[in-house]
Amino acid sequence: MKVLVAVKRVVDYNVKVRVKADGSGVDLANVKMSMNPFCEIAVEEAVRLKERGIATEIVAVSVGPAQAQEQLRTALALGADRALLIETDEELGSLAVAKLLKAVVDKEQPQLVITGKQAIDSDNNQTGQMLAALTGYAQGTFASKLELSGDKLKVVREIDGGLQTLELALPAIVTTDLRLNEPRYASLPNIMKAKKKPLETVTPADLGVSVASTLKTLKVEAPAERQAGIKVGSVAELVEKLKNEAKVI
Amino acid sequence: MAILVIAEHDNAVLAAATLNTVAAAQQIGGDLHVLVAGSGCSAVAESAAKIAGVAKVLVADDAAYAHLLAENVAPLIAGLAKGYSHVLAPASTNGKNYLPRVAALLDVEQISEIVAVESADTFKRPIYAGNAIATVQSSAPIKVISVRATAFDAAAGEGGSASIEALAGAGEAGTSSFVGEELAKSDRPELTSARVVISGGRGLQSGENFGLLYALADKLGAAVGASRAAVDAGFAPNDMQVGQTGKIVAPDLYIAVGISGAIQHLAGMKDSKVIVAINKDAEAPIFQVADYGLVADLFEVVPELEKQL
């Protein structure tokens, strides 16, 4: 079966971003960019499905600027067969991304789409669910285990109270949680090979999708800083402070 | 137009996060209706009708909604939403699952995890693991919003007397089905609403050692949480993970034990009132957000702390 994975270029998870002084956004100049960690997990899962002989072709898709080709090349080095960049310099919301992915799904007809559960820049946690709504497919969000039997997909989901197992009819959309797998690193030979794999670029207009938004960011501020605290020298001092100063126990 | 709040519950009990979500809706202003979608959930509807300020409770009691499968419940909510200005749900794993599906069915963007209401169309929400707060304005005809429960003081759960109206269910979508569930059972308070939370990290070294934290928690009536590293290592189950991609907590007292304080962890707990950190590394970033830091070996001081309480 064909598997589509959605890959977003985001600020690297180790970077502590700074807000711009004019409140217009966060400062991304000269900041390390990477594949969203949940998308790495999505790619890894697709590659494992291929290694098990279940997936026959993996198509990686990204919506973003020309530089997002880097993350698509990474996906190709990890084992995706071909890649599609939907190029735009606009920062699109999850609904617009979902509509663009829907256009790709219509064309590619994958049996399974794997997205991350959340992009660590917007922290939206929306795109996979929205794509499921637009396609009418079943959704297995926050997945920590996938098991395919026939034309059914069993998904173990991480939920507030523990774990839930659902059975989805294919085609379906899955969003990855942290425990689904541990992504591998791309090897040097695979990075070299990835340079020769096909990477196509289209625009939202080519796909006939309107990316107009109803959401406007008015400003971006730094969060309230916590007052620096104190170090206590002993357990007795800690207990005393919690009882008499903080009055929380 | 009125505001629709989607109740969080397990078919038996109304979850506290519903009250925080109602509080956010009250800040927007307008008539308030609550939807209880579930199966055998009449007790939940009765609790919802008692929430102060709620005018009407809609109950869709149908086997199709027993587990709030998004494929089944999203069309129901989207159908109702057309009569409302706003649809709000808690940013629980349930809300995060069905609400974006509702938004897309309505062809509107969702505003995720708001932490403040500025006006009926303008909201604040954290981005980049809480390292920035965005103020966003929506021109969508129906505003679909998930609410970070810890950012809003709960509405009163008593004192209201809303009418209860039964709705016909929309049935099964037929694309997904519930197989089973493994729910953590605990006599301790629920993590996201506990007054005191004690969390353990990789420093605990094993699942057995988490026993030290459970003993301390039982003394304090606390819930126990964990860092991702502790969950990944199998020291604690996934539902205990606190952080950007786990649970968001803001208790009166948060005690971080053997946790370094990565930004992804801080994102889930830095709005706690008082933070205590116990770590043997004086340079650990967790001390930058701690009100009281104790640089020590946790295996010595945690048992001692338990004794002294």
Ligand SMILES: Cc1cc2nc3c(=O)[nH]c(=O)nc-3n(C[C@H](O)[C@H](O)[C@H](O)COP(=O)(O)OP(=O)(O)OC[C@H]3O[C@@H](n4cnc5c(N)ncnc54)[C@H](O)[C@@H]3O)c2cc1C
């Ligand atoms: C996409 C993504 C999402 C993530 N989401 C989350 C999330 O939601 N929540 C989360 O927590 N993390 C999350 N992380 C992981 C995060 O980046 C850190 O790796 C993790 O929080 C580290 O956990 P830790 O502090 O327990 O482990 P470590 O960083 O290894 O720290 C262990 C600490 O224990 C101390 N220690 C060791 N032994 C002792 C002792 N005997 N006594 C006292 N102190 C001791 C050490 O000094 C050290 O500071 C995420 C990461 C990514 C990439």
Ligand SMILES: Nc1ncnc2c1ncn2[C@@H]1O[C@H](COP(=O)(O)O)[C@@H](O)[C@H]1O
């Ligand atoms: N611009 C994008 N390009 C490709 N995939 C995306 C993009 N935005 C979001 N996604 C996918 O949707 C997931 C969740 O993102 P979000 O809903 O924005 O939090 C990500 O992990 C990606 O798999």
